Amino acid sequence: MKxxxxxxxxxxxxPEKNIEKxxxxxxxxxxxxxxxVLPEMWNTSYRLNELTELADEDGQRILPFLERKAKEIHKHIVAGSIAYKKGNEIYNRTIVVNNEGKCINTYDKAHLVPMFNEHHFLTSGSKKSTVYELDEIEMGTIICYDLRFPELTRSxxxxxxxxxxxxxxxxxxRIDHWKVLLRARAIENQVYMVACNSVGACDDNEFGGHSLAYAxxxxxxxxxxxxxDTxxxxxxxxxxxxxxxxxxxFNSLRTDLY
Structure with a gap:
């Protein structure tokens, strides 16, 4: 699988320029x-104080684009995450669309970053990430800061x-943390960790690249x-x-103890 x-x-x-890209x-x-695979918050980046105006309301702009595009190019799209507005709440939502153009999974970021005051602008997800299938292979998605909480990956x-x-x-x-945490999650769960970061900056926040995959x-x-780059x-x-x-x-897990 490539x-x-x-x-x-x-x-x-x-958002429109990012959709064009x-x-x-x-x-x-x-x-x-x-x-x-796309990075996090690719429609707006971290313009948190502008999300009320910038977030995609009910996915009306981005979801049809992803569904049409996935079917057109016949590829599955793990569409990173977007600023997604539902009612008065804004979520950091990941979307997965299969190569037939059908949305098969969504997940709202559960762990908001206190250092960025995300909780002042975003609502954390109320449900955990769940497994979905692409080409009959089970897969899952977590978002950025979720990586620091091993329980979610283990689930x-x-x-x-x-x-x-x-x-x-x-x-x-903190790119050294990124690499170590991803490798640890891969080893302790015996999964492929496939991580897509962004580059550039948003205001004072500079992003570290180093998109990578661990076996x-x-x-x-x-x-x-x-x-x-790609x-x-x-x-x-x-x-x-x-x-x-x-x-x-997994045969040695002591569920009677923890």
Missing amino acids: IALYQMHVIPGE INQWLDELDDEIDIA LALEDAKVIFVPAQWPKS PDGTLIDSLYYEE LIVDIDFESQEKIREAIPI
């Missing part, structure tokens, strides 16, 4: 790509997720650096099964 990640320089406060990027993907692994996507706008100043044994498959990773599920057979961690 996966393309768009390490995108999101234009702050310009993504439309062009999707058009340029090779036919062999199965899944296209997806216990639902038999083989791949976990992490769209983010992770800061450059279930913690091996780095590939990584980008600080420029806008990362292509190839996922091998046979090797994942061998890793799980060699160290069957």
Whole structure:
């Protein structure tokens, strides 16, 4: 399975320009790509004080675009996350659309970042992320700061997720944490961690790039650096099964103790 990640320089406060960028990027993907992955908050970036005006109300603009585009190019789209407005609430919502143009999964970011005062502008999700299937493979998505809470990733692994996507706008100043946390989540859950970060800046926040993928044994498959670019990773599920057979961690879980 081939996966393309768009390490995108999101234009702050310009949803239409960002849609245009993504439309062009999707058009340029090779036919062999199965899944296209986008970063966090790609419609608005972190213009939090402008989200009331900028957020996509009920997904009316972005969801039809993603559904049409996925069907047109016949690729699954793990559409990072967007600022999504529902009533008076604004969520950081991930959307997954399959290659038939059907939205099959959504999740609202559960853990809001206190250092960015996200809770002043966004509503945290009230339901946990759930597993979905693409090409009959179980997958899941967490968003950026969720990565610091291992319980969420473990819950997806216990639902038999083989791949976990992490769209983010992770800061450059903490990019070492990004790499260590992703590798730890891969090893402890024996899953592929496929993480799509953005680059550039929004006001005083500089994003760190380093979109990457770790194998279930913690091996780095590939990584980008600080420029806008595309990362292509190839996922091998046979090797994942061998890793799980060699160290069957889930058979040793002590659910009677924790």
